Amino acid sequence: MPSRLRVLLVLAILSALPPAAAMGASRAARPAPARLTLTQVRASGARLTIQGRATLPTLSARQRRGTRVALTLKDARRGVERFSAPLDARRAFKLTRTTRLSGRLSLTARVTIAGKPSGRALSRTLTVSAASRGTTGPGAGGGSGGGSGTTTPGTGPGAGPAPGGSPIDPGPNAPQGTPLLGTFAIEPGVSYVNGTHSGSWFQMVTPVGSNFVNADSRSRNKEYTLLDPGTDGGLRTDVYQPAPTPAFDPTGAALANRIVQPTKFFGQYFSIVTAPQDAQLSVADPLPAITVNGGRLSGQVTAWAAQWNGNWFNQGTPKPDGSVPGASTAVSGTYDAASGRFLLEWKSLIVTGPFDKFIGSWHLAGTFRPAQTSP
Secondary structure, three states: OOHHHHHHHHHHHHHHOOOHHHHHHHHHHOOOOOEEEEEEEEEEOOEEEEEEEEEOOOOOHHHHHOEEEEEEEEOOOOOEEEEEEEOOOOOEEEEEEEOOOOEEEEEEEEEEEOOEEEEEEEEEEEEEOOOOOOOOOOOOOOOOOOOOOOEOOOOOOOOOEOOOOOEOOOOOOOOOOEEOOEEEEEOOOEEOOOOOEEOOEEEEEOOOOOEOOOOOOOOOOOOOEEOOEOOOOEEEOOOOEOOOOOOEOOOOOEOOOOOEOOEEEOOEEEEEEEOOEOOOOOOEOOOOEEEEEOOEEEEEOOOOEEEEOOEEEEOOOOOOOOOOOOOOOOOEEEEOOOOOEEEEEEEEEOOOOOOOOOEEEEEEEEEEEEHHHOO
16 A cells, blocks of 8 residues: 555544544533532431531532432331431531431432432441430431431331321421311412502512512512412312422423412413422422411421422422521411411522522412311
8 A cells, every 4th residue: 555545544544533632621521420428427316417528510609509418217117217408618517317217227328419419329327226206306307407307108106198198297397386287278369459469479589689570470560470279279288289290291381280270470380389209309398287376377388399491499498408598487377267267478598490599488378278178
């Protein structure tokens, strides 16, 4: 073969190969997965202390705020508890809680970023003494980043199915007072010429504190998005109200309609669900629990989640890790036992996603129906 032809052939082969620099750049473009280190896993009786730290793909504060360490605890009888912990500014976490499980337990920990697992899971074993029956006070979910995890239905002490097959287990942050088990049937939102509103509605507050304008709102004041009751009438505290399958239509519109009817917001229909598993954070959510004490309402709606344009946003309080971050507030309201009339309000910070750092302000009004008369 003539030398000139050999040279051209070699050049053609070399040109077809990816440059080393390009290969290196491709490898560098892929973010490294998170790395988790457990520095302490200790049990003192039924009280657990778990701490560690994580190395994240980026050093951004936004990624850290969207990161949780998801923890799963299992016993030999298939009892399961799931909970999570956020990272502090140094990307470390410490969690203390009282478990209802006992004996030789396995603990699995894994980093989730914006609800998606990242990096390898770590496993540890520990031996736990039986907890005192009914322990739900300080230590049941306390400490820095204490989770509000729940015991899997039918696996923990006293666990059992609620009407409709869902567990009545409000988790360690259970409110004090008389439980209201049934449906908080909401009234449709109404706006009046004088600028006032009645019934049920939702507002979005921007990170700078101004009210977000929803041009698709039926209200005269577009800062308010009016809500209509769904097929269940409203929020139930006796069963979960999960999304259908599929949860969205091909355009991204939410399809759930048990709590509220799908409502147009910023060009797309959103809806509300409650479910045992938080779709945004991939951790367990307790069943909503509301109690009354002297006509005042309190409780938790951790599982309250909004669906919009194919996205999921936890809009409950407290969050699944037990925190009430930023401008979030606890559930509060009033209840008249004679008429059943109620008012429920709370605010919930949105963490990550297209509305990161926005605040959802929820206002539900209507009549409470005890479980025996619920649909």
